[in-house]
Amino acid sequence: MNLETLFGLKGRTALVTGSSRGIGAAIAEGLAAAGAHVILHGTKTSGAAVVHQRIVENGGTAQELASDLSAPGAGRDLIEQAEAIAPVDILVINASAQINATLPDLKLEDLAFQVAVNFGSTVDMLQTALPLMAARKWGRVVSIGSINQLRPKGIVTAYAATKAAQHNLIQSQARDYAKDNVLLNTLAPGLIDTDRNAHRRDEDPEGWAEYARTLNWMGRAGQSEEMVGAAIFLSSQACSFMTGEAVFLTGGY
Numbered sequence: 001m002n003l004e005t006l007f008g009l010k011g012r013t014a015l016v017t018g019s020s021r022g023i024g025a026a027i028a029e030g031l032a033a034a035g036a037h038v039i040l041h042g043t044k045t046s047g048a049a050v051v052h053q054r055i056v057e058n059g060g061t062a063q064e065l066a067s068d069l070s071a072p073g074a075g076r077d078l079i080e081q082a083e084a085i086a087p088v089d090i091l092v093i094n095a096s097a098q099i100n101a102t103l104p105d106l107k108l109e110d111l112a113f114q115v116a117v118n119f120g121s122t123v124d125m126l127q128t129a130l131p132l133m134a135a136r137k138w139g140r141v142v143s144i145g146s147i148n149q150l151r152p153k154g155i156v157t158a159y160a161a162t163k164a165a166q167h168n169l170i171q172s173q174a175r176d177y178a179k180d181n182v183l184l185n186t187l188a189p190g191l192i193d194t195d196r197n198a199h200r201r202d203e204d205p206e207g208w209a210e211y212a213r214t215l216n217w218m219g220r221a222g223q224s225e226e227m228v229g230a231a232i233f234l235s236s237q238a239c240s241f242m243t244g245e246a247v248f249l250t251g252g253y
């Protein structure tokens with residue numbers, strides 16, 4: 001048994017969308033620590049500079065790309081730009097848009113935006129990346145879902161539906177690409193303490209603490225770093241007989 005062969009990512013290149021901060025940044029740093037060359041991504045040029053620096057300080061290597069994934073064709077363009085750097089062995093689909101609204105309050109433009117970023121760009125990226133991974137006979141896709149894909153709350157109606165659609169796509173492509181050793185799985189977090197929730201936490205610290213206390217069995221929000229181990233597994237050779245599945249990291253739900 002050689003842990004390096006199972007979990008080591010030396011010689012692999014990983015593209016992590018939305019890795020300028022939050023869960024994506026933690027996963028990017030984790031994949032780099034496991035040996036992968038990481039292509040960081042966010043909306044702004046040099047937006048991932050701090051993450052890049054931390055990776056280098058930790059002995060890893062990284063590069064940065066920037067794009068707005070709401071634009072038509074942006075997912076395809078991002079994969080093509082990453083492939084020009086190195087063959088993308090591992091694709092972590094992490095960037096997402098979340099605009100909270102119950103169904104009666106849902107604005108069509110907000111629905112369209114979330115569909116474009118979360119689902120449209122995922123289709124785009126997979127259309128471009130999967131045939132290339134298949135030709136090379138090795139690929140791992142880790143799609144970052146959400147507990148809301150399975151147990152949706154009304155306040156995130158549209159966001160939750162895009163996450164369910166994203167996982168459905170992962171399942172259909174997992175079936176189609178399994179024989180090419182291109183394996184696709186979803187990592188679905190519960191409540192994680194990131195910028196996404198910062199306004200809520202900062203505006204009402206007590207309400208936030210109470211919400212977290214009652215939300216899951218552990219009674220707390222998760223940390224981005226707690227997503228890393230599962231992400232490394234799903235990106236590695238250790239994940240050789242698992243595809244089309246969802247792993248939930250929720251603190252018990």
Ligand SMILES: NC(=O)c1ccc[n+]([C@@H]2O[C@H](COP(=O)([O-])OP(=O)(O)OC[C@H]3O[C@@H](n4cnc5c(N)ncnc54)[C@H](OP(=O)(O)O)[C@@H]3O)[C@@H](O)[C@H]2O)c1
Pocket residue numbers: 017018019020021022023024041042043044047067068069070093094095096097098117144145146147188189190191192193194195196197
């Ligand atoms: N936090 C939670 O409680 C939670 C729970 C369940 C699932 N998730 C999922 O976990 C993933 C990461 O969440 P997070 O909380 O870490 O998010 P976050 O802190 O809000 O960070 C979002 C990341 O996505 C990028 N991004 C946002 N919109 C983009 C766009 N239109 N085009 C390209 N990149 C874009 C951001 O880039 P910039 O820095 O340039 O803005 C940033 O790197 C998401 O898929 C989210 O749905 C989160």
